[in-house]
Amino acid sequence: GAGVSQSPSNKVTEKGKDVELRCDPISGHTALYWYRQSLGQGLEFLIYFQGNSAPDKSGLPSDRFSAERTGGSVSTLTIQRTQQEDSAVYLCASSLFPTGQGAYGYTFGSGTRLTVV
Amino acid sequence: EDQVTQSPEALRLQEGESSSLNCSYTVSGLRGLFWYRQDPGKGPEFLFTLYSAGEEKEKERLKATLTKKESFLHITAPKPEDSATYLCAVRGDNYGQNFVFGPGTRLSVLP
Numbered sequence: 131g132a133g134v135s136q137s138p139s140n141k142v143t144e145k146g147k148d149v150e151l152r153c154d155p156i157s158g159h160t161a162l163y164w165y166r167q168s169l170g171q172g173l174e175f176l177i178y179f180q181g182n183s184a185p186d187k188s189g190l191p192s193d194r195f196s197a198e199r200t201g202g203s204v205s206t207l208t209i210q211r212t213q214q215e216d217s218a219v220y221l222c223a224s225s226l227f228p229t230g231q232g233a234y235g236y237t238f239g240s241g242t243r244l245t246v247v
Numbered sequence: 248e249d250q251v252t253q254s255p256e257a258l259r260l261q262e263g264e265s266s267s268l269n270c271s272y273t274v275s276g277l278r279g280l281f282w283y284r285q286d287p288g289k290g291p292e293f294l295f296t297l298y299s300a301g302e303e304k305e306k307e308r309l310k311a312t313l314t315k316k317e318s319f320l321h322i323t324a325p326k327p328e329d330s331a332t333y334l335c336a337v338r339g340d341n342y343g344q345n346f347v348f349g350p351g352t353r354l355s356v357l358p
Contacts, residue, residue: 236281
């Protein structure tokens with residue numbers, strides 16, 4: 131597609147339930163990031179995928195968070211046993227170049243707004 | 248520890264009133280400083296990448312500059328459509344492929 135697509139755009143879930151967030155990167159982009167943006171705070175790095183390499187999971191806040199990327203394309207971020215502090219906008223970004231170099235940097239999706247009630 | 252701060256937190260300008268946004272950073276081995284624009288309800292939109300002190304980039308009414316400690320985003324004769332949150336991010340040796348983002352400056356341009 132023309133841009134990074136994320137679904138759903140909004141998700142309201144009950145505390146303790148599991149949720150899955152989906153990211154469709156730009157076709158051909160080998161690098162894919164997940165970030166979290168909480169109200170009034172900066173973007174927080176979660177996880178990074180680059181081609182077939184092992185993902186960099188150093189930003190995942192707890193073992194309730196996991197992500198996978200199938201076939202080097204679509205990625206799913208899963209949050210198990212959701213807590214109220216998980217409420218945030220989850221953003222996905224992709225890039226043709228692993229270091230974000232070149233004229234276009236990283237392209238972000240519009241995000242999934244997760245609300246845990 | 249790598250850090251990025253941005254000032255001011257919020258800025259209100261009249262249309263045509265030029266100003267600058269500041270991004271101050273502390274990073275081990277800068278590998279790039281990035282400026283993004285974010286509109287409400289949308290993901291950040293890439294504006295510029297700067298790699299070394301003295302470098303400048305321009306796009307329409309925006310001009311980004313870089314020194315060894317900070318970057319400025321100069322906005323010349325802004326228009327209401329320039330209203331957005333402007334985010335600064337850095338990559339350094341300590342963070343692999345990751346960015347460290349600043350909290351952003353919320354810019355409002357009044358007609």
